[in-house]
Amino acid sequence: xxxxxxxxxxxxxxxxxxxxxxxxxxxxxxxxxxxxxxxxxxxxxxxxxxxxxxxxxxxxxxxxxxxxxxxxxxxxxxxxxxxxxxxxxxxxxxxxxxxxxxxxxxxxxxxxxxxxxxxxxxxxxxxxxxxxxxxxxxxxxxxxxxxxxxxxxxxxxxxxxxxxxxxxxxxxxxxxxxxxxxxxxxxxxxxxxxxxxxxxxxxxxxxxxxxxxxxxxxxxxxxxxxxxxxxxxxxxxxxxxxxxxxxxxxxxxxxxxxxxxxx
DNA sequence: ATGGTAGGTTGCCTA
Numbered sequence: 001x002x003x004x005x006x007x008x009x010x011x012x013x014x015x016x017x018x019x020x021x022x023x024x025x026x027x028x029x030x031x032x033x034x035x036x037x038x039x040x041x042x043x044x045x046x047x048x049x050x051x052x053x054x055x056x057x058x059x060x061x062x063x064x065x066x067x068x069x070x071x072x073x074x075x076x077x078x079x080x081x082x083x084x085x086x087x088x089x090x091x092x093x094x095x096x097x098x099x100x101x102x103x104x105x106x107x108x109x110x111x112x113x114x115x116x117x118x119x120x121x122x123x124x125x126x127x128x129x130x131x132x133x134x135x136x137x138x139x140x141x142x143x144x145x146x147x148x149x150x151x152x153x154x155x156x157x158x159x160x161x162x163x164x165x166x167x168x169x170x171x172x173x174x175x176x177x178x179x180x181x182x183x184x185x186x187x188x189x190x191x192x193x194x195x196x197x198x199x200x201x202x203x204x205x206x207x208x209x210x211x212x213x214x215x216x217x218x219x220x221x222x223x224x225x226x227x228x229x230x231x232x233x234x235x236x237x238x239x240x241x242x243x244x245x246x247x248x249x250x251x252x253x254x255x256x257x258x259x260x261x262x263x
Numbered sequence: 264a265t266g267g268t269a270g271g272t273t274g275c276c277t278a
Contacts, residue, residue, distance in 0.1 A: 016269095016270070037278085065270090065277085066271085066276085111277075209278090210266075211267075212267085252269095253268090
């Protein structure tokens, strides 16, 4: 039996966040780090710096300026595929197969703009369509899979600082929650966070930059997720949200998730 | 009720 520790983190620019990626490695030393919003095309990815941190194996799906995902690993990985669930060329997914055969899917779901109406705001429609296409893909999945990343939807009332205040705010609207619930049901996905930190416990992974001190009113949301296939449920060995990382120097607005498996 | 910040690459877009 071996232990596998995986981190998932929307870092909002991999290049500017190198010092706190180093901090994560020092504190947690995950076997695998899944990044979202790297904001670097592959040619600009800081390969040498990441290698020096002990992650010589990197699988990248980047683009200029926006989005971008990456998987950093201590051990070799085999890239499986990259999906374009929006069908617009944006770099929002990278998938690998681990040496033990398990699939690992790293996803950055579109944020969806400000107005929760697809006729007034095409970005909102693209977000819903993205989740819909993920659902179609998920229905036919057979292999044991870990899917994680920034899903940009907080599904439960206890996943946001105020359910009432956020009902019309993109990330917590009923139509988005319905879409995410449909995705979850399409494979009977296990929500790792809520299995090990059950509702209604407070659990947030993101706090807006637009507050001077995010701890004052604690207006957080749980936008980041780790889900596993039902067949992997018995392998769950730990889950934590590294909330203190929101107070590190030059922080991301998201904090790392740590999931551990006994395989 | 509004506007607030951050990052990348500009004189604005996305989050």
